[in-house]
Amino acid sequence: MSGQLFVQLQGETVKMLALDMNLLSIGRTPDNGLALPHPSVAIRHAEVRRLQDQVIITDLGAGDTFLSGKRLTPHQPQVLDDGAVLQVGPYVITYTLVQHVPASLHSADPLPPESLDDLRFVPLQPPRARYPALPAEGAASSYLSYLPALFTESDFAGRLLQIFENVWEPLQHRQDFVDMYFDPATCPEPFLNWFAEWMGLSVDPHWPESRRRQWLREAINLQRWRGTRYGLMRMLEICCGVTPRVVEDPHRPYHLLFVLPDPAGEQDVTRENIEQVIAQHVPAHVMYEVRYV
Incomplete structure (x- = not known):
């Protein structure tokens, strides 16, 4: 059924x-x-x-x-x-x-007319929490537990091994979680520009960290949609944090109208940023117009 x-x-x-x-x-x-x-x-x-x-x-x-x-x-x-x-x-x-269709779900117009309520700025995600290796604490190094009991009686040996523990443990910590260093969602922030070079992408160093991470996570998939209505909308959401409306007028072929909320007052995005992203990703044969509301 x-x-x-x-x-x-x-x-x-x-x-x-x-x-x-x-x-x-x-x-x-x-x-x-x-x-x-x-x-x-x-x-x-x-x-x-x-x-x-x-x-x-x-x-x-x-x-x-x-x-x-x-x-x-x-x-x-x-x-x-x-x-x-x-x-x-x-x-x-x-x-x-x-x-058995509930009456509350019936709608005279299943696709209601668009309003300006869907135009919004996407809030930034907080920076990813970092968990560095903790330095050795206490009067003696934990490495003493790997030595014969005779060495535990030496205060000097415990303090000496702390030097090596503080050098080696961060390296061991990195090796234990090396897979996280190759994921745009979890890698250290300086690695993001390095990943962008792998894929031949340009990442604005002034973008907030969360936007750069999101851009790299979705970059390969968005290449499939580059130049399409969905691709342009998603690109602006990631790069500029703004949800636009892209209007295609059947009476004006090869012409797009971008309707966006005015970024005045936003700290991390300007009209110049928005128009630069549009110019980079709109098809070369398409004329476009940007309107702020």
């Missing part, structure tokens, strides 16, 4: 989707069966499968998915019952059988 998904955002029904396929992917990018364009939604967030008379949802582990207020365990399928309510980022998704 088929069903439908009703997607609501801030109380408004924005999409209605019939589950007439065996597999439905849910994510942020337009190549998903159910695209939810919001920064808090992962590129591949979850998937819905139809198996005989059951509909099953699986969180793919890249973001949080809630079913009836409870967080789903990643990669653990869950059966959706009639009336089940999912939450993916700011979106509330209700699954219901076709013949």
